[in-house]
Amino acid sequence: MYLSVNGDKTYIATGGKVFDKSLPTVVFLHGSGLDHRSWALQTRWFAFHGYSVIAPDFPGHSLSEGEALNSIEAMADWLWQLLDEMGVEKCSLVGHSQGGLVVLEAAANKPDRVRSVSLVGCAAVIGVNDYLLTTSQTDRPSAVDAMLMWGFGEAYQFGRSNIPGQAPIGIGYQIMCDNPLFQDLSACQSYITGDQAAAKITAPAQLILAKKDKMTPLKFGLALAESLPNTVSTAVLEVGHMIPMEAPEKCLTELQKFITGLE
Amino acid sequence: MSKSSFFDPQTIALHTGYQPESEHGSRAVPIYQTTSYAFQDVSHGAALFNVERGGHIYSRMTNPTVAVLEQRVAALEGGVACVCTASGMSALFTTFVSLCSAGDHIVSASQIYGSTATLLGHTLKRFGIETTFVDVNDHAAINDAIQENTKLIFCESIGNPALDIADIPALAAIGKDRHVPIVVDATFATPALHNPIAHGANIVVHSLTKWIGGSGNSIGGAIVDGGNFKWGASNKDNREFPTVCEPYAPFHGISFYEEFGPSAFSMRIRAESMRDFGATLSPQNAFNLLQGLESLALRMPKHVENAEALVQWLLNHEAVGWVNHPSMDNHPNKEIAKTLFPNGAGSILSFGVKGGREAGAAFMDSLQLATNLANVGDSRTLVLHPGSTTHSRMDAQAMKNAGISEDLIRVSVGIESLRDIKNDFSQGLRAAQKVAEKSAVDSALTKKGGV
Numbered sequence: 001m002y003l004s005v006n007g008d009k010t011y012i013a014t015g016g017k018v019f020d021k022s023l024p025t026v027v028f029l030h031g032s033g034l035d036h037r038s039w040a041l042q043t044r045w046f047a048f049h050g051y052s053v054i055a056p057d058f059p060g061h062s063l064s065e066g067e068a069l070n071s072i073e074a075m076a077d078w079l080w081q082l083l084d085e086m087g088v089e090k091c092s093l094v095g096h097s098q099g100g101l102v103v104l105e106a107a108a109n110k111p112d113r114v115r116s117v118s119l120v121g122c123a124a125v126i127g128v129n130d131y132l133l134t135t136s137q138t139d140r141p142s143a144v145d146a147m148l149m150w151g152f153g154e155a156y157q158f159g160r161s162n163i164p165g166q167a168p169i170g171i172g173y174q175i176m177c178d179n180p181l182f183q184d185l186s187a188c189q190s191y192i193t194g195d196q197a198a199a200k201i202t203a204p205a206q207l208i209l210a211k212k213d214k215m216t217p218l219k220f221g222l223a224l225a226e227s228l229p230n231t232v233s234t235a236v237l238e239v240g241h242m243i244p245m246e247a248p249e250k251c252l253t254e255l256q257k258f259i260t261g262l263e
Numbered sequence: 264m265s266k267s268s269f270f271d272p273q274t275i276a277l278h279t280g281y282q283p284e285s286e287h288g289s290r291a292v293p294i295y296q297t298t299s300y301a302f303q304d305v306s307h308g309a310a311l312f313n314v315e316r317g318g319h320i321y322s323r324m325t326n327p328t329v330a331v332l333e334q335r336v337a338a339l340e341g342g343v344a345c346v347c348t349a350s351g352m353s354a355l356f357t358t359f360v361s362l363c364s365a366g367d368h369i370v371s372a373s374q375i376y377g378s379t380a381t382l383l384g385h386t387l388k389r390f391g392i393e394t395t396f397v398d399v400n401d402h403a404a405i406n407d408a409i410q411e412n413t414k415l416i417f418c419e420s421i422g423n424p425a426l427d428i429a430d431i432p433a434l435a436a437i438g439k440d441r442h443v444p445i446v447v448d449a450t451f452a453t454p455a456l457h458n459p460i461a462h463g464a465n466i467v468v469h470s471l472t473k474w475i476g477g478s479g480n481s482i483g484g485a486i487v488d489g490g491n492f493k494w495g496a497s498n499k500d501n502r503e504f505p506t507v508c509e510p511y512a513p514f515h516g517i518s519f520y521e522e523f524g525p526s527a528f529s530m531r532i533r534a535e536s537m538r539d540f541g542a543t544l545s546p547q548n549a550f551n552l553l554q555g556l557e558s559l560a561l562r563m564p565k566h567v568e569n570a571e572a573l574v575q576w577l578l579n580h581e582a583v584g585w586v587n588h589p590s591m592d593n594h595p596n597k598e599i600a601k602t603l604f605p606n607g608a609g610s611i612l613s614f615g616v617k618g619g620r621e622a623g624a625a626f627m628d629s630l631q632l633a634t635n636l637a638n639v640g641d642s643r644t645l646v647l648h649p650g651s652t653t654h655s656r657m658d659a660q661a662m663k664n665a666g667i668s669e670d671l672i673r674v675s676v677g678i679e680s681l682r683d684i685k686n687d688f689s690q691g692l693r694a695a696q697k698v699a700e701k702s703a704v705d706s707a708l709t710k711k712g713g714v
Contacts, residue, residue, distance in 0.1 A: 016313075016515050016522065037524050045315035062524065063495075149269050159268060159279030159338055162317035164330035165533070166526055170267030170343040174490040174525035249316055 005059075005082050008066030011036070012082070013055040015047025024115070025091040026259060027083070028055040029099030031121070032184035033144065033176035035062035038096055041162075041248045042255060051259075054091075056082060061179045068180035072098070072191040076105035083113075092259050094118040096244050097216060098188050101126060108197035116262055117201060117228075118255055120208045121243045123220035124194030124227060128185045136182040144176040150214045153240025162248050172242070198227045206258040207234045208243060208251055215241040233258060266461075268338040272454065273560045280334030294550045295327040313515070324537045328546040332553050336475075336485045339454035340467050343490030344529035346537065347483060347549065351450060351470025353542035354484030355379055358446055358468055360540075361506060361532050362414045365391030369415055370408045370443075372399035372429065373664040374422035377654035379448070380661065383417070396664065399429050400596065402437060409441050414504065415466075416443050420459055421451035421589070421609050423639075424649045424673040425666025428589050428596035428608060435463025442498035450474075450640070451609045455563035460489040462603065466528065473640025474610075477555035477562055481548040486532060490525030507531055562642065562678055567607030569684065570676035574612050576685055582622075582692040582699070584670070588612040610677075611639060615670035616692065618699025623648065623670050629694035632679065632687035644677035644684055
């Protein structure tokens with residue numbers, strides 16, 4: 001569905017069902033340079049099992065118009081505007097990588113409106129090296145290559161796909177080359193208050209982390225689990241950083257266990 | 264390196280899509296000779312059917328052995344997905360009907376395989392899909408042929424059998440300007456010689472039966488989704504692609520473009536065409552074709568080397584009237600070929616012997632090593648007279664437009680010893696010369712009023 005947020009046409013994937021705000025809502029946020037398709041499988045499961053799903057493309061990404069937002073704080077504010085627009089009072093927040101930082105910030109700002117937080121391939125701080133940041137501005141395809149090479153784990157480098165016949169690296173390339181990667185990575189690089197935000201989150205939290213994550217190394221994800229006041233579960237999967245795409249089944253299973261088990 | 268893998272093509276062909284991790288650690292890709300796949304429970308089955316989980320349901324739609332081949336071909340072509348089909352023709356049919364409905368229109372190159380011309384010009388017409396045929400390198404005519412209801416531009420990267428080279432970047436520029444996807448049959452090139460997607464094409468079709476298989480033992484086709492066409496983007500022509508972008512009722516109103524983005528077209532094929540038309544590649548054939556794919560990067564240079572050497576040899580043979588191959592100085596597309604095919608423009612050549620069709624028939628009937636049959640891309644040398652076989656259903660004008668003369672002999676040059684190929688052709692050309700000489704004598708006598 002499309003919605004106007006701040007005057008910009010915004011795309012929101014709803015998992016293949018019409019959005020119904022009377023159902024418990026699960027919000028899925030994508031990572032740097034990506035879009036709602038990171039969550040293609042998981043959103044469909046929740047939408048067809050009693051939940052309403054919101055998986056937006058951030059401004060300037062894929063099907064959403066407008067200028068890309070330049071900070072995690074601005075993205076969190078934008079998210080609450082979107083949820084207000086859609087009449088969502090309380091929701092579960094799920095975020096991958098940069099989307100996880102937005103979850104931290106958004107949940108810290110309005111903790112009473114958050115049912116749960118799920119942080120996937122995330123840490124309190126996601127450092128971006130200078131080479132990647134510079135390259136994302138001067139030569140986006142090369143920066144995308146670097147992210148796909150570091151982001152996907154071994155099996156995907158060997159061409160595995162959970163959806164038969166697909167080439168996930170190729171899909172990632174097509175999506176990321178069209179999206180404002182530099183603005184996203186700059187926003188991640190500048191966000192240094194993740195620990196303070198985590199401390200304010202009262203909702204139950206889960207972390208889904210990856211053992212072979214080269215972009216948000218496991219130890220930083222585990223540290224975040226420690227700093228959240230109410231961490232319920234931490235799962236460590238044998239994949240790389242692109243967890244929702246690389247391990248969609250296991251990621252979904254962990255999300256199912258956690259979110260369907262909430263009071 | 265393609266845009267779909269960080270491995271080089273030789274490595275992709277051997278490793279992509281499969282690692283030995285199953286219960287038995289099989290190094291070769293196993294043949295999953297099964298119709299269907301057990302669900303873990305009722306909800307798992309439902310989730311698979313509703314694309315909430317990835318996996319296999321029924322081998323008409325997907326199969327693990329076929330998926331390895333698909334993922335390798337996708338990676339070799341730099342696409343986002345590949346769907347394999349029972350044949351190259353079913354790959355073409357599936358592509359056309361996945362984009363076009365009754366009332367839609369296709370712009371196609373004239374210089375294409377005879378059965379494809381028949382499919383476009385006759386079969387699809389029965390279903391209300393019209394095609395306008397245009398010279399592949401007359402770009403103004405191609406642009407002019409695009410109508411409000413045009414859904415794709417089709418060409419072969421190397422035309423069969425006249426060997427015109429399509430200027431893919433120029434066609435892609437037209438497609439981009441008019442928001443029409445470029446569909447390229449790249450069978451004669453294979454991913455080892457040319458990647459149309461890297462030059463702006465949007466969909467690539469292969470007959471896997473040919474060089475990719477290489478052994479002439481299995482029929483198969485492939486459709487590679489380039490993922491680089493923005494199906495739902497606004498455009499000055501207001502062109503729309505409802506099969507990809509509009510809600511698809513049999514699938515809970517899914518919009519493939521919104522849900523799957525770059526791979527929307529391939530998902531539409533999987534969800535509709537493989538389910539409803541069932542032109543499935545068998546796992547055994549997928550396995551056979553994988554064996555060929557694994558050595559493609561080694562075979563293609565030898566094919567090209569033999570073809571280019573045979574061209575030069577034929578050019579200097581007194582029994583030969585003319586020769587055609589994109590490597591020749593007088594080929595009309597030589598410069599395009601040099602740019603787009605730096606490693607050679609394939610191993611098909613065509614030629615005519617002096618003495619016309621009868622002399623040509625004598626040549627073909629005398630061959631012992633090369634085989635007269637309706638196929639190309641075998642590792643063995645093959646010959647054919649298209650005018651009386653593969654292209655015989657085209658009318659005289661269509662044959663002319665396709666660049667097929669009465670005396671044209673098509674040669675698919677194999678990877679045998681070049682010396683042995685030349686020896687075989689030598690004795691064939693001697694037989695042709697005898698017929699030509701007799702024909703010349705008869706003709707002279709007729710002119711003089713003798714017997």
